[in-house]
Amino acid sequence: MTAFEKVLAARDARKLTAVDFIANMFGDSFIELHGDRRFSDDKAVVSGLAMLYDMPVTVIGLEKGRNTKERMERNFGQAHPEGYRKALRLMKQAEKFHRPVLCLVDTSGAYCGIGAEERGQGLAIAENIMEMMTLKTPILTILIGEGGSGGALALAVADEVWMLENSVYSVISPEGCASILWKDSSKAAEAAEALKMTAQDLFKLGVIERIIRQPKAEDKAMFESLKLLVSRTFEKNLSMTDEELTNARYNRFRKIGNNL
Amino acid sequence: MDLFSFRKPKNELESPSDQQQNVPFVPDEMWIKCPKCNTMLLTTDMEENLRVCTRCNHHFRMNAKQRIAMLADENSFDEYDADMESKNILDFPGYDQKLEKARAKGSKESVMCGKCKMGGIEVVLCAMDPDFMMGSMGTVTGEKITRAFEYATEKKLPVVVCTVSGGARMQEGILSLMQMAKTSGAVKRHSDAGLLYITVLTDPTTGGVTASFAMEGDIILAEPDTLVAFAGPRVIEQTMRQKLPKDFQTSEFVMQKGFVDAVVSRDSLKDTLVKLLKIHGCGVGEAK
Numbered sequence: 103m104t105a106f107e108k109v110l111a112a113r114d115a116r117k118l119t120a121v122d123f124i125a126n127m128f129g130d131s132f133i134e135l136h137g138d139r140r141f142s143d144d145k146a147v148v149s150g151l152a153m154l155y156d157m158p159v160t161v162i163g164l165e166k167g168r169n170t171k172e173r174m175e176r177n178f179g180q181a182h183p184e185g186y187r188k189a190l191r192l193m194k195q196a197e198k199f200h201r202p203v204l205c206l207v208d209t210s211g212a213y214c215g216i217g218a219e220e221r222g223q224g225l226a227i228a229e230n231i232m233e234m235m236t237l238k239t240p241i242l243t244i245l246i247g248e249g250g251s252g253g254a255l256a257l258a259v260a261d262e263v264w265m266l267e268n269s270v271y272s273v274i275s276p277e278g279c280a281s282i283l284w285k286d287s288s289k290a291a292e293a294a295e296a297l298k299m300t301a302q303d304l305f306k307l308g309v310i311e312r313i314i315r316q317p318k319a320e321d322k323a324m325f326e327s328l329k330l331l332v333s334r335t336f337e338k339n340l341s342m343t344d345e346e347l348t349n350a351r352y353n354r355f356r357k358i359g360n361n362l
Numbered sequence: 363m364d365l366f367s368f369r370k371p372k373n374e375l376e377s378p379s380d381q382q383q384n385v386p387f388v389p390d391e392m393w394i395k396c397p398k399c400n401t402m403l404l405t406t407d408m409e410e411n412l413r414v415c416t417r418c419n420h421h422f423r424m425n426a427k428q429r430i431a432m433l434a435d436e437n438s439f440d441e442y443d444a445d446m447e448s449k450n451i452l453d454f455p456g457y458d459q460k461l462e463k464a465r466a467k468g469s470k471e472s473v474m475c476g477k478c479k480m481g482g483i484e485v486v487l488c489a490m491d492p493d494f495m496m497g498s499m500g501t502v503t504g505e506k507i508t509r510a511f512e513y514a515t516e517k518k519l520p521v522v523v524c525t526v527s528g529g530a531r532m533q534e535g536i537l538s539l540m541q542m543a544k545t546s547g548a549v550k551r552h553s554d555a556g557l558l559y560i561t562v563l564t565d566p567t568t569g570g571v572t573a574s575f576a577m578e579g580d581i582i583l584a585e586p587d588t589l590v591a592f593a594g595p596r597v598i599e600q601t602m603r604q605k606l607p608k609d610f611q612t613s614e615f616v617m618q619k620g621f622v623d624a625v626v627s628r629d630s631l632k633d634t635l636v637k638l639l640k641i642h643g644c645g646v647g648e649a650k
Binding site: 212214215216218219220221222223224225227228229231232233235236251252255256259271272273274279282283292296297298299304307309351352355356358359 | 451452454455456501502504505508530532533534535536537538539540541542543544546547548549550551554569570572573574575576577578590591592593597598601602604606607610611619620621
């Protein structure tokens, strides 16, 4: 697959979304919690509590929706500031009860609109990034489709970041990049190549820790092994002191580009 | 005598030899037109007025060197990591040429960081540079800012960052996005150490810089009529296909919405910063 084919696969409307992952991993144990307690409940973010075997966890996902009606409701997975604030509220709650946080990222980016700007989209993302850096509980992020720029990073300041084999993660969409740099959005395929945005590229660059096999619906075996992998990672990180954990997270990002 | 000499054809009047003899030589850069009120300003007047229009108070952009000259006490700026230069890490097409072009304008990177005195108070100062790829944040930008914060945390110094940026530098792909996390981490450690961080937003402050260290200051100041945005107005107009409200995303608008502490004119910016530093007890106990 070329880089741009991977981009299209990551955007494929038929692939599993965050709610599918939650259903497959946590089943009935998931309880959804709504709202940022400030402004509203952003449905582009689905979040709540669940049991991972016998371990309570907080789960936060960016949800694109599985059909047209859902996609409208979920704003195509593009969160407003209140969505990021809901996520941060639940992360702070997770810190208080010392339960690990699992983030599932699938978004083309944070929403670009008047309301989002008026309510401080930049600040909302900045606050998440800053607070996640020192959150005293384990955080694991899995990119399950598109990882669009700051809107994805706002849920991806984690101890480890994993990606599905056909997911992408980039500072800008290939179309946006091509239209800004070459004034021609039809050169998106070239831009996708140049941006090094596939899971395989990011693994090589040392930006992610693990590539996960692409699951299909009802792929019980795959989800079982993913659960096991997630719980082992959480157990390992729960055994660290708060200082060890947040130092490791800081250094994970600190090392990117310090060899200049 | 030629009675009709004043009717000489225009092209003759404007012949180069005529011009050289009769018309005083006016270099292009002597005058500058204010983009806001269209007044022609003498460049020297504008420069002396801190690059502010003498008629309508429009704030022209300042490069990093000008910003530092304006804010730091004379000869007090000690630059860090001055030789750190961006490389084309991802082998992105055309990036090497872009970097060369940017450097030819006289700046080495999109930010200058260092230690200086402000009203006699020791401060770490970072000034972003619109002349270098419109202050876009690449790996080196992130690294320099991170180091500046780490140094300030170690030495227990306050930090002032003047932002101006078009956002993350896409030629460095995901690595530029990661700088948002890296810088924010360093800001958080500085903050957790109980130290003061003031940001000064200048035109334009957008994208990944807005969504990281620009919005993380204890106190956020902005220059008048500065574009402060996550997504710029053109992006929003394209996606929304609707006209934006008047003055949308200006610093005054963003302050009214509650995201900026104060809009401060350039002529009182240094005084305001010094006042804020003093209120926080900065510089107390330092050798004079």
